[in-house]
Amino acid sequence: MKIKNKQVGLGANLRPGAEQKVVFITARVHPGETPSSFVCQGIIDFLVSQHPIAKVLRDHLVFKIAPMLNPDGVYLGNYRCSLMGFDLNRHWANPSPWAHPTLHGVKQLIIEMYNNPKINLEFYIDIHAHSTMMNGFMYGNIFEDEERFQRQAVLPKLLCQNAEDFSYSSTSFNRDAVKAGTGRRFLGGLLNDTSYCYTLEVSFYSYIVAGTTTAVPYTEEAYMKLGRNVARTFLDYYRLNSLVERPLAPTPKTRKEKEPLFKGTTPQGQGTGHVGSKLEKRSQTQPKDQSLPTQ
Template identity: 75%
Template sequence: MEGKNNGKRGRKSGGAVSTLRPLERCLCRGAEGGRYDPLGQDKPIKVYASTEDILVAQLTGSDDCSEDAVVGNVNKFCVVPPGYNSQPRRGHLIFDACFESGNLGRVDYITEFEYDLFIRPDTCNPRFRVWFNFTVENVMVGQRVIFNIVNFSKTKSLYREGMSPLVKSTSRPRWQRVPPKNVYYYRCPDHRKNYVMSFAFCFDREDDVYQFAYCFPYTYTRLQSYLEAIEKKNLDYFNRELLCLTVQQRRLDLLTITAPENLDPDENQRVVFVTARVHPGETPASFVCQGWIDFLVSQHPIARVLRQHLVFKIVPMLNPDGVYLGNYRCSLMGFDLNRHWQDPSPWAHPTLQATKQLLMDLNGDEKVDLDFYIDIHAHSTLMNGFMYGNVYDEEDRFEQQMVFPRLLGNNAEDFSLANTNFNRDAVKAGTGRRFLGGALDDNCSCYTLEVSFFSYLTNSSSVPVPYTEEAYMKLGRNVARTFLDFYKLEHLINPKPTAGPQYPRGQRNSSGRGKDRERGRESRGSRAMSSQQEVGSYAGSASGSSLEAMPVHFKMHHRDGKKR
């Protein structure tokens, strides 16, 4: 970057203008008045504003301006030019991140056209700085600015692949992406060679409050409202219970979705266990999970069949405190919960401890076959949806792990078999997938389901398709549908309508899954027969006969580069 003098970019002492970056020159030519007018002073001005009044303060100490001094979110934080001592006027931007899932730790005035923005690190853990979510108000019509987010903790990013920040405003509440041509991602020598994401933006409505975010926010409050709305329907196949409280006394919800008769104490259960949002900044995971839940509680014929045969247990938000606080990866106390599955503490990791205990109880119950554990995440450097699985020495067990991703790849156009990866990296030993893959019954398949923060490629197009909230939820619906195909192969669900049970009670299928898969199957036989009339030959799901013809593109590694 050119023009560094006295620690500040874009100006020299005495007010002379130094060489501008290309983005600055482009912006200045388009600004009203047609000229760039820096104010040439070394110390930035920060103005702290409350809802009642605005307090102006000139910063004179260098410590407060260091990049390490980012501890809390800005609160109605107005930035005015150096030397300006009057009340802020229209066009002096007011930044705010003191709201649920908000994150913006600091704003530095560079010029009237440019601001350096600092992500607030995760609470009690300065290593993670990726998620941002803030508002800007008090703008002028036609006001053009450059925002530089200067302290990302990741070097690789989908910003290099065309990803751009999301924006909405009070009069336009639907999220849109900033045009990619206005977004730049580069290493900046003025910020300890950190990677910087710069984007240009033009405000067009004075009365609007603009909100910018790394990805579509999905808050704890939104989840609670969503679950309460389902509860009000009084569905006999949906149950919501409190699994535990977090450190800050928020709910850890456990959902059970199944036909009521499956919960009879004498009935044997086939359980699919799902978790999401252990990493709070990975908001796409919540949209995928909501799509999954929406499908399971719907009246779709496949959903009814799945409820008749399976018990779905879902923990939709494993890290409520981290989500509420606007962290990217950690809990309130600075722990990456997805590294503590081996020995979670009831006081430091209560949500993890409660979830692990429930899984261990299910695994030890003779009337429960725990078939799947799936943990939903979002990925910051790869496209599409894909899965991580475990590597096992037993060939049959390893081959069994491959079945579900292959079926899902046939059902979801945004799911990538090429990115699907099986590994047993020792560094990941504390993750849910790795730990539970060794702790649960050998017949339980444990996966991490990943989805891109940005986009997906399809077989019919070489141009990335940006994900939307609806596209994430569609992936969740397609994952749920895929269980029909899987259990057809398992012969729990008959592939076609039949006049009687296709497999006599007590007969085992060739995969040999489960502690005793035919326990209690007699009571399910009538449901299996009647359910086929609803499903028929569903065209949108993979048939069992086509499985062998599916291409195999799996990667098998002992190490991978993703911290998951």
């Protein structure tokens, strides 16, 4: 699903030398995590509405949304795996078009955008539901670049201000090696240093408003409200970072060139592992995450 005011190809309406900002959102990679669908629906409903903030976002950003990454698993009533018995959120590094077709297709689309010099994929958010923790919160990546690490914290901090059920104190940043196959970890190692990848978690149970001790049960409307607040937060983010299209530098000397990614598959039908080279290098020294993620 693509959401933008002008129905033209990505980058087609840009002035020469400008990049189109893209936000990519996925949900329901784990079939049993139904709250993620309501959060995603809240994002979609807000973005296609006539709300002034939604209009501004559509004017300046392109939202690409895959609301259900595991439709076969949902149809079968599975909790975590696909029709073939795979946890799709562990196969981003090398998805098979036969065994993980939805993941393979989404990854190819992301690679295509990554290789397009007119497109800058600035955010990737994968929506999940958590069975033990309360509130909404995020998982992010750890980077050696301290400045990039600090910039990554801006979006969840802003969301905490906009959504009473979102907890920044529960948000954590890690690079646990066992999560290397997740969308957040893999794409965080693939995309350039202006891109930020998150797992957005929301409790199955309830949330506690800051300053209180009372647990408020989540409802379908509360989940969708969180989705609307996620969408609103992008405007706050870009108020701090201008929505004006960013011009590209005229020569490679002043801009790090995107390394072309191999898009083919091996004879066995497996996607190439080349795109994961950055991630594999990082994973060699990655510490164990002590949190309790369900991503």
